[in-house]
Amino acid sequence: MQGRASPDVPGIAAATVFAIASQIIGAAFLYLILRVDGGWQVVGLLALLGLGFYLLERLPWIADYALASFARVPLVAMITAAVIVLAFPFFVGSNTYILHLLIVAELYAVLALALNFQLGSANIPNFATGASYGIGAYVSALLAINFGVSFWLTLPVAALAATLFGFIIGIPSMRTRDTYLALVTIAFGVVVQQLLNNFSWTGGPNGLVGIPAPSLFGHSFADPLVIFGWKLPSQANFYYLSAALVVVAIVTAHRLHGSRIGLAWNALRADEIAAKAQGINVAWFKVLAFAVDAFLAAFAGTIYAFYVSYISPDNFTFLVSVTIMTMVIVGGMDNIFGVIVGAFLLTILPEKLRAFADYRLLFFGVVIIGFLMIRPQGLFPQRMRRYGGEP
Amino acid sequence: MSALLKVENLTMRFGGLVALNDVSLSIDKGAVLAVIGPNGAGKSTLFNVVTGVYRPTSGRVTFDGAEITDRPSYEVVDRGIARTFQSSRLFSDLSVLDNVIIGMHTRTRTGVLTALFRPGASRREMAACVEKAETLLKLGSGDLFEQRYRPAGTLAQADRRRLEIARALASQPKLLLLDEPSVGMDDMETDALVADITRLRVQNPALSVILIEHDMRVVEAFPQHVTCIDYGSKIAEGDFAAVRAEPRVQEAYLGKAVAHA
Amino acid sequence: MAELLVQQLVNWITLGCIYALLAIGFSLIFGVLNVIHFSHGDVAMTAPFITLALAQALATALGASGPAWLVLAVPVAVLAVGLIGVLLDKVVIRRFRDAPAMMALVATVALGIVIRELIRHLYPQGSNPHAFPRLVSGMAFEISGVAISWFALLVVVLTVALVAMLFVFLRMTPLGLRIRAASEDRVVARMMGIRDARVFRATFFIASAIGAIAGLLFASYAGVTRFDFGVMAGLLGFSAAVIGGLGSMPGAILGGLIIAGIEVLAQTFVPDGASYRLVFVFLLVIAVLIFRPAGLLGRTVMEKV
Numbered sequence: 001m002q003g004r005a006s007p008d009v010p011g012i013a014a015a016t017v018f019a020i021a022s023q024i025i026g027a028a029f030l031y032l033i034l035r036v037d038g039g040w041q042v043v044g045l046l047a048l049l050g051l052g053f054y055l056l057e058r059l060p061w062i063a064d065y066a067l068a069s070f071a072r073v074p075l076v077a078m079i080t081a082a083v084i085v086l087a088f089p090f091f092v093g094s095n096t097y098i099l100h101l102l103i104v105a106e107l108y109a110v111l112a113l114a115l116n117f118q119l120g121s122a123n124i125p126n127f128a129t130g131a132s133y134g135i136g137a138y139v140s141a142l143l144a145i146n147f148g149v150s151f152w153l154t155l156p157v158a159a160l161a162a163t164l165f166g167f168i169i170g171i172p173s174m175r176t177r178d179t180y181l182a183l184v185t186i187a188f189g190v191v192v193q194q195l196l197n198n199f200s201w202t203g204g205p206n207g208l209v210g211i212p213a214p215s216l217f218g219h220s221f222a223d224p225l226v227i228f229g230w231k232l233p234s235q236a237n238f239y240y241l242s243a244a245l246v247v248v249a250i251v252t253a254h255r256l257h258g259s260r261i262g263l264a265w266n267a268l269r270a271d272e273i274a275a276k277a278q279g280i281n282v283a284w285f286k287v288l289a290f291a292v293d294a295f296l297a298a299f300a301g302t303i304y305a306f307y308v309s310y311i312s313p314d315n316f317t318f319l320v321s322v323t324i325m326t327m328v329i330v331g332g333m334d335n336i337f338g339v340i341v342g343a344f345l346l347t348i349l350p351e352k353l354r355a356f357a358d359y360r361l362l363f364f365g366v367v368i369i370g371f372l373m374i375r376p377q378g379l380f381p382q383r384m385r386r387y388g389g390e391p
Numbered sequence: 392m393s394a395l396l397k398v399e400n401l402t403m404r405f406g407g408l409v410a411l412n413d414v415s416l417s418i419d420k421g422a423v424l425a426v427i428g429p430n431g432a433g434k435s436t437l438f439n440v441v442t443g444v445y446r447p448t449s450g451r452v453t454f455d456g457a458e459i460t461d462r463p464s465y466e467v468v469d470r471g472i473a474r475t476f477q478s479s480r481l482f483s484d485l486s487v488l489d490n491v492i493i494g495m496h497t498r499t500r501t502g503v504l505t506a507l508f509r510p511g512a513s514r515r516e517m518a519a520c521v522e523k524a525e526t527l528l529k530l531g532s533g534d535l536f537e538q539r540y541r542p543a544g545t546l547a548q549a550d551r552r553r554l555e556i557a558r559a560l561a562s563q564p565k566l567l568l569l570d571e572p573s574v575g576m577d578d579m580e581t582d583a584l585v586a587d588i589t590r591l592r593v594q595n596p597a598l599s600v601i602l603i604e605h606d607m608r609v610v611e612a613f614p615q616h617v618t619c620i621d622y623g624s625k626i627a628e629g630d631f632a633a634v635r636a637e638p639r640v641q642e643a644y645l646g647k648a649v650a651h652a
Numbered sequence: 653m654a655e656l657l658v659q660q661l662v663n664w665i666t667l668g669c670i671y672a673l674l675a676i677g678f679s680l681i682f683g684v685l686n687v688i689h690f691s692h693g694d695v696a697m698t699a700p701f702i703t704l705a706l707a708q709a710l711a712t713a714l715g716a717s718g719p720a721w722l723v724l725a726v727p728v729a730v731l732a733v734g735l736i737g738v739l740l741d742k743v744v745i746r747r748f749r750d751a752p753a754m755m756a757l758v759a760t761v762a763l764g765i766v767i768r769e770l771i772r773h774l775y776p777q778g779s780n781p782h783a784f785p786r787l788v789s790g791m792a793f794e795i796s797g798v799a800i801s802w803f804a805l806l807v808v809v810l811t812v813a814l815v816a817m818l819f820v821f822l823r824m825t826p827l828g829l830r831i832r833a834a835s836e837d838r839v840v841a842r843m844m845g846i847r848d849a850r851v852f853r854a855t856f857f858i859a860s861a862i863g864a865i866a867g868l869l870f871a872s873y874a875g876v877t878r879f880d881f882g883v884m885a886g887l888l889g890f891s892a893a894v895i896g897g898l899g900s901m902p903g904a905i906l907g908g909l910i911i912a913g914i915e916v917l918a919q920t921f922v923p924d925g926a927s928y929r930l931v932f933v934f935l936l937v938i939a940v941l942i943f944r945p946a947g948l949l950g951r952t953v954m955e956k957v
């Protein structure tokens with residue numbers, strides 16, 4: 001991490017091979033874990049995963065080499081990733097359950113990236129991401145059901161509504177910190193959930209049903225997707241839509257992280273008084289983190305609502321916020337890749353450990369405590385910024 | 392010429408404790424003012440009030456023709472006052488380079504929309520910052536530049552002090568407030584620090600510096616303006632020789648018995 | 653009208669006392685460790701389950717069910733919960749003493765999940781609500797036509813007694829003084845070597861045992877308990893402690909009374925208020941924190957720079 005001699009810069013050829021091969025191996029692993037059906041196979045794959053993380057920890061140059069390779073041939077890396085994401089449903093075929101898991105994982109990845117702006121970059125506790133997610137879902141569902149507004153129009157409206165909510169929760173953050181701020185976000189989350197539960201126009205505890213499927217250029221998302229004669233189940237529509245949203249979230253996270261804003265967030269995370277002394281309007285940047293979080297979470301909420309076509313307050317509880325938080329912590333705070341891995345792992349693993357289905361929450365609780373005690377930096381710790389292609 | 396910074400009748404109370412008692416002082420453009428006084432005299436409190444960390448109980452602070460009493464810290468920095476902290480407050484999990492770049496916060500403009508929709512502009516801004524930061528790191532004594540990718544928290548004590556100064560300079564201040572910059576430095580490092588400050592003033596003659604110091608060798612190097620504070624009150628001011636000769640100053644430093652002996 | 657008023661007044665005081673007892677635990681632990689023990693409510697709500705399980709075990713072992721076993725089970729449960737608190741501190745919470753506030757918060761939120769899930773899995777039919785008897789029943793006396801129950805009386809007397817005992821303990825005994833010193837000034841406490849294991853053990857034991865009593869009263873008041881009641885109990889107790897000012901005992905009591913007051917007011921005077929009572933409670937929490945970020949009786953400490 002410090003003062004180390006620059007790692008071997010991989011040659012173009014080696015970097016290309018590495019960037020393609022590593023991503024294919026990763027995708028194959030994901031495919032296998034989605035395919036296998038409980039029992040020893042899952043345990044074996046988990047052991048393999050554990051070994052992988054162990055090696056990464058033991059041999060830090062692997063991560064350095066990987067990053068250097070991707071930085072060397074960014075275009076190749078990106079094209080490979082795009083091809084894998086586009087091709088994945090063709091391998092999954094007609095298994096709608098796997099597609100469903102992937103969609104949920106993608107939406108959680110977006111939520112985790114959203115929360116990461118606060119929890120990771122700025123270390124602001126926020127237990128209201130679930131509420132922003134819910135506001136996004138309800139606003140778009142209400143617009144679609146009551147006014148027949150198209151999905152594509154509800155997206156920005158829901159995002160704006162949630163951003164406004166984010167600003168409102170953010171305002172107390174100007175005056176309160178840590179524990180007190182955590183309570184404020186919890187309070188907001190409870191208020192939103194209770195209101196959704198009690199208003200009649202939100203359907204009360206029964207929620208909203210019959211949210212119409214979106215359509216694009218005359219193709220309804222409720223219909224199977226036919227590409228080059230291949231027929232994919234209707235879930236594939238939402239798989240691609242969610243994947244696009246994940247890309248948007250990654251680009252957003254990446255650009256903010258690399259800019260003056262990401263640095264300002266990191267500064268106030270490290271030392272608020274010192275941050276102020278550098279001219280950072282700490283209150284404003286905190287509010288901003290809340291707003292960005294709510295904005296992205298609302299997108300995820302909208303897609304979720306139209307995907308399942310039925311939402312109720314139970315989908316947006318305090319526990320959802322805690323789940324998202326777990327993903328960020330396990331994956332690695334302030335590490336975009338880590339947060340996505342955290343979201344996928346924690347969506348898919350509990351599903352696969354079906355024998356323990358009833359113990360899922362217990363599993364979450366133990367995992368959080370274990371990580372915070374043993375590895376608080378997460379699977380993929382944050383990395384120092386590097387500038388100008390320097391190693 | 393009117394003063395760059397003017398502090399008038401500043402009083403700061405913490406409960407019953409009077410940390411600053413009706414203190415007035417001023418500094419001209421391009422000057423160096425050394426503030427001395429025993430432990431707990433209220434020197435750091437003076438900096439904290441001027442930079443908006445504390446709100447004064449009463450009194451006025453004017454900087455560059457505008458009143459900045461009670462203004463928030465970030466605005467004070469924007470107007471041109473940069474500071475270091477006595478117990479250095481670096482962003483310890485960020486790299487040395489990032490620490491300096493964060494120091495340029497008030498001189499950069501990228502907002503969320505620019506960062507998201509005009510990534511080129513944002514990247515160019517960062518590139519310019521990196522270049523400036525590297526120049527700043529090369530400038531001072533020590534080898535901060537070579538350590539620029541280390542987490543600031545792992546630096547040696549003298550380097551931490553240097554990095555604080557580099558970070559403060561990154562905001563292109565008109566007034567630099569240094570709170571005991573030589574703490575934790577050995578003699579050679581202290582000499583290098585004095586040389587650094589001297590060189591800074593040559594390169595930027597308009598820069599004013601207020602220096603809190605316990606190390607009299609540093610004060611001796613900038614002897615024109617010295618102010619001594621004791622128990623929150625200003626007890627002497629003038630050039631170093633005159634202040635040192637004041638009985639009250641000797642009393643404050645050595646205790647009554649010795650001064651009267 | 654007067655009857656209704658007196659009835660609601662009794663409700664308010666009963667509920668307020670229960671919340672205050674919960675809040676005291678939060679405040680005590682925060683004062684000493686500077687850590688929020690978010691699962692305190694869940695720890696407290698294990699007490700009714702332990703009591704039920706014990707009473708049942710006694711009944712099957714010795715035959716003849718009856719309230720007698722309950723009376724025996726209650727003190728044992730309170731003791732057991734106190735020890736659970738000490739154990740949680742030893743195994744989990746103390747590791748976060750010097751970590752960023754965020755981490756302790758998230759860890760104890762997770763700890764709460766674990767406690768709830770353990771109750772659910774370990775207690776027979778743990779997912780279902782279980783009836784919990786009134787610890788005492790019957791009417792004690794009448795005020796302007798309203799009968800005051802023994803239970804309400806018990807709650808008030810118990811709260812006053814516990815607060816008084818705590819007060820005496822914190823001010824008169826050497827261990828209590830050390831706890832107070834530790835919560836008043838952490839730096840000084842550390843220098844004086846007060847940061848020893850006994851202070852932490854005692855703090856957790858007392859806070860958890862008082863929480864257990866609150867949990868028993870809570871279940872008794874509601875007449876029923878469920879594995880996840882700890883969430884709300886904890887949230888309301890925590891809110892009470894924060895509104896009053898974390899670390900302040902009088903604040904905790906004040907906070908408990910305020911929160912209970914809002915709840916009772918909402919239920920009595922707002923149409924459909926019962927379903928919106930949490931909305932009112934948490935809007936108040938937000939408002940208090942915006943205008944008094946350190947709570948009503950909390951001291952705002954300016955960080956020394």
Ligand SMILES: Nc1ncnc2c1ncn2[C@@H]1O[C@H](COP(=O)(O)OP(=O)(O)OP(=O)(O)O)[C@@H](O)[C@H]1O
Pocket residue numbers: 405408410428429430431432433434435436437477954955956957
């Ligand atoms: N935030 C605060 N709350 C309470 N008292 C404070 C605070 N900040 C400073 N003080 C008190 O004000 C007095 C002056 O402190 P200050 O730090 O300004 O002294 P100083 O002259 O910088 O001393 P030193 O040479 O030790 O740095 C001290 O008694 C200190 O304890």
Ligand SMILES: [Mg+2]
Pocket residue numbers: 434435436477
């Ligand atoms: Mg000082």
